[in-house]
Amino acid sequence: MASTPSSTLSPLYESNIFCNFNSPQKFTFPLKLHSKSCIRTTQVSLQEQSQVSNPNNSQYSDRKAVSSSKSKLWVNPKSPRASELKRKSYDFRYASLMKVAESLDSCKPVEEDVFNVLADLGDKIVEQDAVVTLNNMTNAETALLAMKYFQQRLKLSKEVIVYNVTLKVLRKNKDLDRAEKVFDEMLERGVKPDNVTFSTIISCARQCNLPEKAIEWFEKLPSFGCEPDDVTYSVMIDAYGKAGNVDMALSLYDRARTEKWRIDAVTFATLIRIYGAAGNFDGCLNVYEEMKALSVKPNMTVYNSLLDAMGRARRPWQAKNIYGEMLSNGFQPSWGTYASLIRAYGRARYSEDALKIYKEMKEKGLELSVVLYNTLLAMCADVGLTDEAVNIFEEMKSSASETCQPDSWTYSSLITIFSCSGKVSEAEFTLNEMMEAGFEPNIFVLTSLIQCYGKAGRTDDVVRTFDRLSDLGLSADERFTGCLLNVLTQTAKEDLHKLTICLERANPKLGYVVKFLVDDEVEEKGAFKKHATELLDCATTDVQKAYCNCLIDICVNLNQLERACELLDVGLTLNIYTDIMSRTATQWSLHLKSLSLGAALTALHIWVNDLNKALESGEEFPSLLGINTGHGKHKYSEKGLAGVFESHLKELNAPFHEAPDKAGWFLTTKVAATSWLESRRAQEVVAA
DNA sequence: ATAGGGTTAG
Structure with missing residues (x-):
């Protein structure tokens, strides 16, 4: 008997997913360090070699070594002690450059002030000081002046690097105009742009939501004697994706592949994002499989993009599998990981999983955002988790962070929860709290309140809430009207006329049909059915079934079985109900x-x-x-x-x-x- | 940490 290929392959495939991304050495190596001292010595001397051979790293270390010898303290340059000193002196210099960068960010953008701050660095500045300082700045105006300072004081052997880090500052400010000016200045000074220059400008254009500009810059790259490399391709794939030009993005990916560029995890993550944004969720998974087939190890960006895509796709079980895979490959979830998971689980009503992630974030001291809190609350509203919602809401309010304070979405979810569970006074209390916090009730809130009062049989309050909608300058949407109609199915016969007046105002066609029922009008043959068909035919598919269900309920309540049957028939004809029998x-x-x-x-x-x-x-x-x-x-x-x-x-x-x-x-x-x-x-x- | 990709969403 021949065994099928799939039955022999699948166990291998499984073990591949869960075990093989990290090389086993990664885990065994530290053990060796502890058990064999000779390996420890070898390891350290290798580290030293790399530090010594790196001119950037030795710059400050040398200076520190000089000062050490001045204090008559001889340290064997090959000893672990020496490399520690080098590291410490580098850290020290780095920290002071960070401070200067910070002062420059808050400094007045005039030459005098900027130059004064920079004077603190002393006379012995080197090219790397300029790079590190500019690289850590965010203020575009003072960065440009700082660059001028370094250009005046230093003989720059790699001036293009100084320009490139300055371009990064402009990118942080989403200032493409200035970036383009700086590029022109480079050319005037005879500095030749390289791939880093272009990829920075291209990603700047992309972040400015100007993907066409990004493409323009990409296309002029060859005229400056540059051939795009892997990173530039990656940025462009992203830019094409953002421009909605998925075909171009994919063809560029193909080109990068045939030109044998090493396509790394970040590029794959970009492709996954592009497919995800286009709603092609199987495409996301295919890219992931292809990446693994090419033996590229996924990184956090890949996992987070995949989790995000599976959330959008409403495939929480796949998100769960990928997350498990990520953990078994030794990755620690980041804030973004948790956010994607909460969204994936929350939208799919996997409430236990979502609340577990929430708990884990809190245990790790990670701060949630309003969006995440609201995602959780909306889920609680969907599945009726009142107590959990109240706890989450209380925690939001007690959070020290401004960015976690409840907004109108938050209040709206909470009011929905109270309304659906029949807690009228809690819903009213929350509404007041919402208004005290400076938020006007919106249509979502009013929709919930109508349901709330309807359920409690408080018809006059339903009418009052209905009037509030137009007082606030809002007009009824289909959902709001649908809820109002639903209230009619729960209302005593003698109160119905109060509500039909509202319905007629919200949706005249619907009001007409309902009035027909409530007044039990004598009709010409087929008139009711004709009007009902017309009404349901123009309603959007979202609410068709809700309308039809409610109308039939009203008929049944009013003992008009014939009309109920007519409505069901209309529902079947219009394909609102399918496969009932x-x-x-x-x-x-x-x-x-x-x-x-x-x-x-x-x-x-x-x-x-x-x-x-x-x-x-x-x-x-x-x-x-x-x-x-x-x-x-x-x-x-x-x-x-x-x-x-x-x-x-x-x-x-x-x-x-x-x-x-x-x-x-x-x-x-x-x-x-x-x-x-x-x-x-x-x-x-x-x-x- | 030490010149380029990505990141916080409803």
């Missing part, structure tokens, strides 16, 4: 998931009628008949459709019984169904 050779089924209670009862009524017709016409029943209510216990209501249906079926004496092994299914046999339908018919005859 299905027939296979062995089973006929009624699928009620995503139907409201009223709609489900109406559908049952129609289905039973159909069964009767089948019976009358002598059609053969299948061995099983089933009703699927879905097991979904609704998050904010104790009893799901299944529970209500169970008692309803009992009332009807229907022989359907909940299947023990299939949650949400009520099943019966051909024999039981037939005898039930026949006894019903007999009763009807008697009644007539």
Whole structure:
């Protein structure tokens, strides 16, 4: 018997994912250091060699060595002690250059002041001082003056580097205009730009949201005698991606590949981001696989881009796998990792996973942002986690950071949670708190409040909240109107007229249809159905089903079963409801998931009628008949459709019984169904 | 840390 390739390959593939990215030496090497002293000696002398051979590193160390010898302290230049001294003296110089950079950032942008600050560095400045100082600056104006200072005082052997770090400062300021001027100045002074110059300007253009400019700069690169290298390609791939030119980005990737550039992890991360932004999530995973096939080790950027993409894709399980892979490869999650995970889990309502990440961030002392807090709160609202939401909200408020304080999104989620769980006074309290914090109620908040008051049977407050919308200069959207309509399904008959007035104002067509029902108007044949069709046909798919469900519920409440059936029929015709009834050779089924209670009862009524017709016409029943209510216990209501249906079926004496092994299914046999339908018919005859 | 890519999102 031949074994299939996949069955032999997959275990290998698995072990590959989880074990192989880091070379095993990385783990065993430190052990060797401890166990064998001779290896330790070798290691240190290698380190020293590299430091000595690096002229940049030895610059300050030499000076320190001189001062050491002045104090009559001889240190063997090859000893560990010497390399430690070198490092310390370098650190010291570096720290003072950082301080100068900081003073320059807050210095007045006039030559005199800037030069004064720089005078603190003394006369013995070297070229690297200029590079380090400028590299750590953020203020564009003083950086340009500082560069001028260094150009005057130093004989620069690699002036292009000084220009390149200055261009970085301009990039930090997203100042492409100035960067272009500095480039011209370079040319005037006879300094030849290199790939670093171009990649910096190109990424500057990209960050300024001017991807066309980036492309322009890329295209003029050859005329300066430069051939793009791997980094320049990487920046350009990103720029093309940002410009929405995915094809160009990918063809550049191909070119980089055929020209045998070493494509590194950062470029792969860029490609993953491009695919992710384009919504091609399988493309992201393919890039990742290709990267691994080329033996490029993923880094944090790759993992974070992938996690972000899987979050967008709403594939939390894939995010979870990738995260596990990342951890088993020895990476520590960064802030960005956690953020992507919270988003991926939160949007997909993986509440336990999301809250676990949140806890871990807190334990590590990582600060969340408002966006992350709001993501968590929106998730809590989705799944009905009231207590957790309150805790998170309290923590936001007690946070020392300005950037974590609640905003209107925060309050809105919280008000939604209280509204859905029927906590009227908490919702009102939070609304007041929101206004005290300086936020006007927005349409989301008002939508929640309408639901809140509706659920509590406070019709006058619903009307008051409705009026508030226009007082605030807002107009009803489909969601808001949908919630208002939903309130009607829960309102006592004598109060309905107050709400139909609101509905007529929010959506005249909808108001007309509802008024028809509430007033139980006598109609010309087909008039109601015609108006309902027109209404539902223009509604967007987002709310079509909600509208239709609510309208049917209202009919059922008002005991207008015929119109309920008409509405269900409209819903089926317009494909608002699909696959409600299905027939296979062995089973006929009624699928009620995503139907409201009223709609489900109406559908049952129609289905039973159909069964009767089948019976009358002598059609053969299948061995099983089933009703699927879905097991979904609704998050904010104790009893799901299944529970209500169970008692309803009992009332009807229907022989359907909940299947023990299939949650949400009520099943019966051909024999039981037939005898039930026949006894019903007999009763009807008697009644007539 | 010591000249170029990436990063915080709804």
